[in-house]
Amino acid sequence: MLPICQSCGKLNRVGFNYGIFVCNACKQLIRRVPNMKTAMNCKQNEDCLNNKCRRCSFSRLVLIGANFFRDLDKNGRLFQELSSMNQNRSTSFLTFQPKDLSFEDIVDRGMSDFSKRTKEKMSSHEWASLQMATTVDFMKKLQVVRYLTQSDFCNFAKRTYFKCAIFIMAVESKELKMERMVFPGNIDVFPEESISIQHNHPELFNRIRCQLISKLIELNLTEEEFLLLSVIIASDPNVEGFSDHGKELVSHYQSFISSTLMKYCMQMYGRNGPNRFGDLISLIQILTNTMEKLEYTSTLFDICGVNTNKLVKEFF
Numbered sequence: 001m002l003p004i005c006q007s008c009g010k011l012n013r014v015g016f017n018y019g020i021f022v023c024n025a026c027k028q029l030i031r032r033v034p035n036m037k038t039a040m041n042c043k044q045n046e047d048c049l050n051n052k053c054r055r056c057s058f059s060r061l062v063l064i065g066a067n068f069f070r071d072l073d074k075n076g077r078l079f080q081e082l083s084s085m086n087q088n089r090s091t092s093f094l095t096f097q098p099k100d101l102s103f104e105d106i107v108d109r110g111m112s113d114f115s116k117r118t119k120e121k122m123s124s125h126e127w128a129s130l131q132m133a134t135t136v137d138f139m140k141k142l143q144v145v146r147y148l149t150q151s152d153f154c155n156f157a158k159r160t161y162f163k164c165a166i167f168i169m170a171v172e173s174k175e176l177k178m179e180r181m182v183f184p185g186n187i188d189v190f191p192e193e194s195i196s197i198q199h200n201h202p203e204l205f206n207r208i209r210c211q212l213i214s215k216l217i218e219l220n221l222t223e224e225e226f227l228l229l230s231v232i233i234a235s236d237p238n239v240e241g242f243s244d245h246g247k248e249l250v251s252h253y254q255s256f257i258s259s260t261l262m263k264y265c266m267q268m269y270g271r272n273g274p275n276r277f278g279d280l281i282s283l284i285q286i287l288t289n290t291m292e293k294l295e296y297t298s299t300l301f302d303i304c305g306v307n308t309n310k311l312v313k314e315f316f
């Protein structure tokens, strides 16, 4: 029996590509989507069966499980790309003047509203705001975002940027040889106005500052491990308000990055690869734990009238 295209049902020039049987036209579409300049729109309600509609053909390909990310790691390209994205993020974080912008502002305009830093000393609010903004901008450049509609990107990024920013913050503090989370110049991560609240809950605040870092010191991540883990944390498909098609894509992407991390561990640690992988993934649980505690502090701040910047406030 001749194979038929699993997406459009065509019979001619069908081959096994990207993990499914596809015809040549559908294969070309998979290849082209990341570089398409114009948005793909459907003239109907995004459920037409017209094979010429790119939007609907693309959605079908996603739902039947086409492996869009197969070529992402060719010749170590993935690490290079992530590493340069992260360097940009870090440079912006260390050199830009803080600005209190909303999540939507950053999604729309990226870092274009920011200018070179003129301030010498920044407050914890300002560092936090910049940390969040640069993280959202980093997430905007993730490979999966090229396939998502803006509203799907917003829906998932809105629920994960904070977590990703905390992870990056912890790794950066560890690089500064700190045993607790701090901003550059040894600025505490919590605002000064909250000192009296902190006095009443010393254990809570110290656990937030130290829990994740102590595990990071124990594991001593390589750059590759750090990058892949940040992407796994950032691309969590289990959030609400997401289209089926968006969820599917982010989930494919996250599994692709996880399997790249597993492969990396196997190469680097041989027989201990699976253990190393497990240890790395356990960091996500500690991070979730830290987030729960942060949510509690955010409630305390609200009750006591401690002001926070937009990107912190919008998240909780």
Ligand SMILES: [Zn+2]
Binding pocket: 005, 006, 007, 008, 009, 010, 022, 023, 024, 025, 026, 027
């Ligand atoms: Zn086809």
Ligand SMILES: [Zn+2]
Binding pocket: 041, 042, 043, 044, 046, 047, 048, 049, 050, 053, 054, 055, 056, 057
């Ligand atoms: Zn359509």
